[in-house]
Amino acid sequence: MSRPSPHSKGAVAPEGATALHAPPARARRRIRADAWMGYVLIAPALLMLLAVIGYPLVKAFSMSLHKNILIRPDLGQPFVGLENYRNVLQADYFSNAVFNTLIWTGTNLVAQLVLGLAIALLLNLDFPGRALARGVMLVPWITPSVVAVLTWKWMYDAQFGIFNDLLVRFGVIERGVAWLGNTGTAMTAIIIESIWKGTPFVFVMLLAALQAVPGELYDSAKVDGANSFQRLRFITLPVIRPTMLIAATLTTIFTFNNFNAIWLMTEGGPLRATETLTILVYKRAFQAFDMGEATTVGVITFVMLLLFVIVFGRQYVRSQMES
Amino acid sequence: MDRFAGTARFVRTHKLVPMAVAFVVCFIFAIPFLWMILTSIKPTSELFSTPVRFFPEQGVYWRSYVEVWNSGNFDRYFFNSVLVASVATFGSVAISILAGIGFARYKLIGSNTLLLGVLLSQLFPLVLLVPPFYTTMRDMGILDTHLSLIIAYVSFALPFSIWMLTGYFRSIPVELEESAMIDGTSRLGAYVRITLPLAGPGIAATLIYCFILAWNEFLFATTFISSPELRTLPIGLQAFIGQYQTDWNLLMAGAVVTTLPVVVLFVFLQRYLVAGLTAGAVKG
Numbered sequence: 001m002s003r004p005s006p007h008s009k010g011a012v013a014p015e016g017a018t019a020l021h022a023p024p025a026r027a028r029r030r031i032r033a034d035a036w037m038g039y040v041l042i043a044p045a046l047l048m049l050l051a052v053i054g055y056p057l058v059k060a061f062s063m064s065l066h067k068n069i070l071i072r073p074d075l076g077q078p079f080v081g082l083e084n085y086r087n088v089l090q091a092d093y094f095s096n097a098v099f100n101t102l103i104w105t106g107t108n109l110v111a112q113l114v115l116g117l118a119i120a121l122l123l124n125l126d127f128p129g130r131a132l133a134r135g136v137m138l139v140p141w142i143t144p145s146v147v148a149v150l151t152w153k154w155m156y157d158a159q160f161g162i163f164n165d166l167l168v169r170f171g172v173i174e175r176g177v178a179w180l181g182n183t184g185t186a187m188t189a190i191i192i193e194s195i196w197k198g199t200p201f202v203f204v205m206l207l208a209a210l211q212a213v214p215g216e217l218y219d220s221a222k223v224d225g226a227n228s229f230q231r232l233r234f235i236t237l238p239v240i241r242p243t244m245l246i247a248a249t250l251t252t253i254f255t256f257n258n259f260n261a262i263w264l265m266t267e268g269g270p271l272r273a274t275e276t277l278t279i280l281v282y283k284r285a286f287q288a289f290d291m292g293e294a295t296t297v298g299v300i301t302f303v304m305l306l307l308f309v310i311v312f313g314r315q316y317v318r319s320q321m322e323s
Numbered sequence: 324m325d326r327f328a329g330t331a332r333f334v335r336t337h338k339l340v341p342m343a344v345a346f347v348v349c350f351i352f353a354i355p356f357l358w359m360i361l362t363s364i365k366p367t368s369e370l371f372s373t374p375v376r377f378f379p380e381q382g383v384y385w386r387s388y389v390e391v392w393n394s395g396n397f398d399r400y401f402f403n404s405v406l407v408a409s410v411a412t413f414g415s416v417a418i419s420i421l422a423g424i425g426f427a428r429y430k431l432i433g434s435n436t437l438l439l440g441v442l443l444s445q446l447f448p449l450v451l452l453v454p455p456f457y458t459t460m461r462d463m464g465i466l467d468t469h470l471s472l473i474i475a476y477v478s479f480a481l482p483f484s485i486w487m488l489t490g491y492f493r494s495i496p497v498e499l500e501e502s503a504m505i506d507g508t509s510r511l512g513a514y515v516r517i518t519l520p521l522a523g524p525g526i527a528a529t530l531i532y533c534f535i536l537a538w539n540e541f542l543f544a545t546t547f548i549s550s551p552e553l554r555t556l557p558i559g560l561q562a563f564i565g566q567y568q569t570d571w572n573l574l575m576a577g578a579v580v581t582t583l584p585v586v587v588l589f590v591f592l593q594r595y596l597v598a599g600l601t602a603g604a605v606k607g
Contacts, residue, residue, distance in 0.1 A: 034510070038429025045422035045481055046437070052478035053444055056455035063455060119348060127342040136349040139356050142589045144539040146557040147578040150564070151359045154571050162358055165375035196355065257448045259542050264561060278450045285454045286546065298451035309446050317442065 063295040070289035084296040094297065096272055097280040101256065103187065104194075104276050108255040111195045113248055116202025121232075123203070124210045134207070141200035149264040152193040156180050156265075183273040186266050190274055194261050198254070202247045209243035210236065245315040252312070256305060277301045359582075363387050363575040370571055387576035397577050399552060400559035404581075407469050407555055408537035411476035415484055415533045416526065418477070423488030424514055428497065438489070441482045449479070453546055460547060471547045472555070476540060480533040487532070491525030492518060531588050538585060556581045 064084055066077045088094050123134050140148065155163045158178035167173045179189040217235050226234065237244075259278050262268060268275035268283060275283070277297060285294035362370065364387065365379045391397050426434055456475065460466045499521070500513040508516060519526070541557040548554055554562065560581060563574040 035429055035431065037510070038425045038431045041421045041425030041429070042431070042434075042437070044418045045425075045485055048418060048478050049441070049444065049481055052474060053452070056452045056459065057447075059455040059459070060451050063458075068458075122341060122345055122348065125338075125341040127338040127345065129342060130345070133345045133349050136353055138589075140352055142535075142585055143356065144557065144581055144585060146539065146541045146560055147359070147582050148355065150560055150574060150578060151355050153564075154362065154569075154575070155355060155358060157571075160371050160373065160375060162354075162375050165373070169374070196352065200352075253446050257450065259450055264541075278448060281448070281450045282453065282542075285457070291454045291458065294454050295451070298448065298454070301448050302451050305447055309443065313443075313446065317439065 060295045061299055063291055064299045066292055068291035070285075070291055072289075080292070084292045085300075088293055088296045088300070093272060093275070093280065097275050097277045097297075100187070100272075100274060101276040101278075104191065104258075104262075104274075105252055105255045107191050108194050108198060109248060109251050111191075112199045112202050112251050113244065115195065115199045116247065117206055117244070119199070119203045120206035120210055121236075124207060137200050137203055139200075140197050141204070143197070145197065145260045146264065148197050149193060149261050152189075152196075153180070153265050156189055180266050181270060183270050186270060186274050190261055190265050193265070194255065194258065197261070198251060202251060205243055205247045206240060209240040213239045242315055242319065245312070246319060249309070249312045249316050252308065253305065256301075256308075277304075359575050359578050362572055363579050365572055367570065367572060384572070387572045388580070391573045391576045391580070395559075395563070395573055395577060396551070396554075397556070397559060397580055400554050400556045401580065403469065403553060404538055404556040407472050407476070408534050410469075411473045411480065411537040412530055412533040414473065414477040415480040416529050419481060419484035419488050419529060420519070420526065422481075422485045423492045424518065426485070426489040427492035428500075438486070441485055444482050449542065453542065456543070457546060466547055467549050467553065468547075469553060472537075472540075472544055475543045475547075476533075476537040479540075480536050484529045484533060487529050488522065488525055491522045495521045527592055531592050535585055535588065538581075 065079060065081060067075065067080045067083075068077045069075055119137060123130060123137065143151075155161050156179045158164065158176050158181065161176070161179075163179065164173070164176035168176065177185065179185045213236060217239070218231055221231050221235055256276075257278055258276075259282065262274050262276060262279050263282070266274045268279040278301070281294050281298045281301065284290050284297055288294075361378065364383045364385065365376075366381070366384045366386070369376055369380060369384075425431070426438060431437075457466070460471045465471045495518055499517050500510075503513040503517050504510065539557065540555075541561070544555050545558050545561065548558060551562070556577070560574060560577050563569060563577065
């Protein structure tokens with residue numbers, strides 16, 4: 001973590017940086033002379049991205065304008081204009097999914113940011129065993145998501161799960177609850193798993209930002225008589241604000257797009273109680289076999305996310321462009 | 324003397340509080356991981372009992388690992404995962420190295436826009452790609468093959484790999500290449516002999532990133548692969564969930580087997596990884 005990398009906050013600019021920005025005249029000429037070489041070098045990447053991400057994106061958009069029932073190839077794929085959009089926007093399952101997505105994303109975002117910040121502040125203090133604690137905090141992050149979700153599914157087991165067992169032991173509940181089987185608790189249960197899995201990422205980002213806060217700021221604030229809460233409020237938070245914005249943006253996007261946690265725990269059930277837009281796309285495609293409606297939901301989701309990125313993603317893009 | 328002792332005590336208790344809180348927090352976050360391991364070393368009879376028994380009572384039960392590896396077909400899944408992840412990683416890193424040098428060393432028209440597009444392409448819902456992917460793969464006749472997964476993983480890993488490597492290559496002084504060229508090597512020779520070795524840590528981080536991405540991927544694997552003998556580890560694990568009863572000790576043994584390579588890679592390379600990965604792409 002201490003090693004400066006092109007992306008880490010507060011990395012020292014390498015000596016070559018200035019030379020790169022203003023190359024000597026001779027070098028600049030030569031660079032321009034064989035620019036074709038540059039295009040050759042990036043060509044494979046661009047072709048690959050165009051073929052495997054660009055083309056399917058365009059195709060998804062076109063599919064949303066056609067009728068396409070996977071199990072009825074005899075119907076062909078007639079152009080239907082915006083019919084899929086009309087059907088989807090009027091469907092109950094769509095507004096349900098939008099609602100669930102907002103709950104799912106909003107709760108995760110707030111919880112992960114607050115917890116991530118608290119833990120980052122805690123593990124930024126100086127105490128014995130700090131390095132180990134930081135290492136342990138990374139465990140949920142590096143656990144493969146399928147492994148994490150299935151482990152939690154087992155922990156949530158209504159009869160033999162450790163979650164119920166602990167709650168009963170501590171007298172919180174009297175008898176085991178089928179957390180994933182009730183419409184009232186399923187969403188909360190999955191959100192808890194997701195907070196567990198996602199908070200370490202926020203923690204790592206914020207810890208890096210905290211370590212980059214110049215110590216002199218605290219010293220002079222102490223001289224001026226600021227107490228620790230004031231130092232947090234008026235020094236720490238303003239300095240790490242950009243990183244918090246980036247962490248918030250990324251968390252929102254990742255949570256919004258999360259498929260594994262919900263699919264492996266409940267498949268969107270019971271009774272669509274945990275069906276987010278991502279799950280809905282998948283179910284429309286591979287349970288209803290309606291590729292037209294599936295891609296329609298997908299395109300709407302895409303547009304929503306795009307608007308979000310345009311509004312909130314600027315800080316992220318700027319930070320990435322600088323490095 | 325007294326004042327001294329007081330100060331020492333103050334410092335000690337002052338550190339004791341964060342230490343205690345950190346211990347509790349870390350323990351809570353570690354519970355699922357510990358529970359996975361504890362479950363994997365218990366026989367079935369001890370799993371299905373109430374109240375729950377925390378530790379195995381008749382010693383460590385290793386049979387789950389043997390069973391999941393042999394009769395659970397995890398040897399096959401493990402091999403498939405290694406194959407798919409390795410090929411995808413190799414392809415992705417090779418392409419990203421070329422592109423990284425291209426972006427870092429040449430003035431290209433619209434390169435900033437291109438890089439921005441590359442960056443943004445990892446922010447949209449991947450699930451949107453599943454239906455068009457599925458129909459395209461079906462039309463090409465490569466549904467239910469490892470090739471379909473490899474193609475998908477190479478391109479999913481590309482955006483972030485290109486970013487990471489472009490950054491690394493930019494941080495290497497171009498003068499080093501130039502002096503090598505004065506000494507008589509060609510442009511490409513300078514890249515191979517000077518730039519690539521210097522970018523070693525960056526390339527290592529990219530390798531691990533791509534490998535872990537492919538190793539963990541579930542959505543496309545579960546959609547494209549239908550033959551049991553072609554399953555990768557994540558779908559092999561999911562297949563363990565039974566209609567009526569699930570052998571959780573076997574499943575958790577499989578989960579440990581799936582997690583182990585990732586943890587090992589991470590422990591060895593964490594300092595290269597953390598800084599790079601938090602810059603933007605991976606969150607489970």
